[in-house]
Amino acid sequence: EVQLVESGGGLVQPGRSLKLSCAASGFTFSNYGMAWVCQAPTKGLEWVASISTGGGNTYYRDSVKGRFTISRDNAKNTLYLQMDSLRSEDTATYYCARENYPQGFDYWGQGVMVTVSS
Amino acid sequence: DVVLTQTPPTLSATIGQSVSISCRSSQSLLHSNGNTYLNWLLQRPGQPPQLLIYLVSRLESGVPNRFSGSGSGTDFTLKISGVEAEDLGVYYCVQSTHAPWTFGGGTKLELK
Numbered sequence: 436e437v438q439l440v441e442s443g444g445g446l447v448q449p450g451r452s453l454k455l456s457c458a459a460s461g462f463t464f465s466n467y468g469m470a471w472v473c474q475a476p477t478k479g480l481e482w483v484a485s486i487s488t489g490g491g492n493t494y495y496r497d498s499v500k501g502r503f504t505i506s507r508d509n510a511k512n513t514l515y516l517q518m519d520s521l522r523s524e525d526t527a528t529y530y531c532a533r534e535n536y537p538q539g540f541d542y543w544g545q546g547v548m549v550t551v552s553s
Numbered sequence: 554d555v556v557l558t559q560t561p562p563t564l565s566a567t568i569g570q571s572v573s574i575s576c577r578s579s580q581s582l583l584h585s586n587g588n589t590y591l592n593w594l595l596q597r598p599g600q601p602p603q604l605l606i607y608l609v610s611r612l613e614s615g616v617p618n619r620f621s622g623s624g625s626g627t628d629f630t631l632k633i634s635g636v637e638a639e640d641l642g643v644y645y646c647v648q649s650t651h652a653p654w655t656f657g658g659g660t661k662l663e664l665k
Contacts, residue, residue, distance in 0.1 A: 470654075480594075480602065480645055480656040496653050530601055537608055539592045539649045543601035 437461040439531050439544035446550045447521055457514040457531030457544055465489070465509040468534035471516045473527035474546070481527075484516065485534060498524075521551045555579055557646050557657035565665040566636045574660045576646035578627040583650070590649040593622055593631045596659075597642040605644075606631065636662070 443455040455471070471483040484505040485494045493505050504517040514531050528548050532540040556579040566572050582589045591609050594602040604613045606622040609629060619634045633640055641664060646657040 479659045480596075480647070482654040482656070485654075494652065537588060537590065538604060538613065539590065539607055539647065539654075540594070540602070541604045541607075541613065543603070546601055 437533065437542045439533065439542060441529065441531055441544045441547035444529065444547035444549045446552065448553050449522060449551055451521055452517070452519045453521060453549060455516040455518065455529055455531075455547060455549070457516075459512045459514065459531075459533075462533070464507075464512040469505075469507060469514045470532045470534050470540065471505060471514075472530045472532055472540065472543075473525075474530070475524075475527040478527075483529070486514070518549070521549075523551050525549060526551050554653055555582070555648055555651045555655050557648060557655055559644075559646060559657035559660050561660060562658065563661045563663065565663055567665050568636055568638060570636050571632065571634045572636060572662065573633075574631045574644055574646075574662075576624075576629045576631070576657050578629070578648060580651070581626045582629075582648050583626060588650075589625065591622075591624070591629050592647050592649070593620075594645045594647060595640070595642050596645065597639075600642075602645065633662075638664075 438460045440458045447453050470485040486505045490507045502520045506515045528546040530546045531544045533542040535541040558577045560575045582591050589609050593606040596602040610622040621632045643659045643661045
């Protein structure tokens with residue numbers, strides 16, 4: 436059974452940093468691209484970042500470029516999102532999702548809440 | 554960025570009723586490889602999204618066949634033939650033809 440379990444969320448002050456993790460199991464992690472998708476409270480879904488199978492290619496939405504870094508450790512079956520210079524508008528639930536072809540985001544974690552507030 | 558517009562934003566239905574949700578794209582979602590990367594997701598209350606349909610009309614494994622998708626180019630439709638209680642939640646269309654991937658604003662399906 437495919438499982439994605441996020442961790443690392445919490446309350447953080449504006450300008451500070453946070454690192455999210457997503458532990459994957461039930462599939463060959465290194466064979467799949469992975470992504471982070473966020474959902475602000477009572478809002479819709481927004482793609483944040485994606486990473487290729489080996490980690491050599493990364494992609495970001497414009498609003499997080501230069502502040503967020505997506506990475507992965509295939510030996511540990513874990514996806515990461517380093518979030519720096521956090522802003523109040525980054526407040527959201529962050530989901531990690533598996534990227535499959537041609538299905539797109541076919542499995543999602545339960546999500547982790549990030550609150551940016553002073 | 555591609556803008557996906559879903560209508561209606563809210564849909565009230567009775568159990569057994571058939572309903573449709575529209576997703577319109579600001580540009581064609583036909584990829585140069587001939588595929589159209591338009592998917593449908595369902596997010597039940599308090600749950601993460603789950604994939605229902607991909608490539609416009611292909612049912613994800615395990616998804617009941619009362620769900621169906623259709624459309625091409627810029628206009629797409631999700632149909633539920635006989636709503637069941639477990640179908641309640643928010644439906645999103647999502648495209649991955651053009652970077653960055655974008656989602657529709659969602660359609661909330663509730664009981665009448």
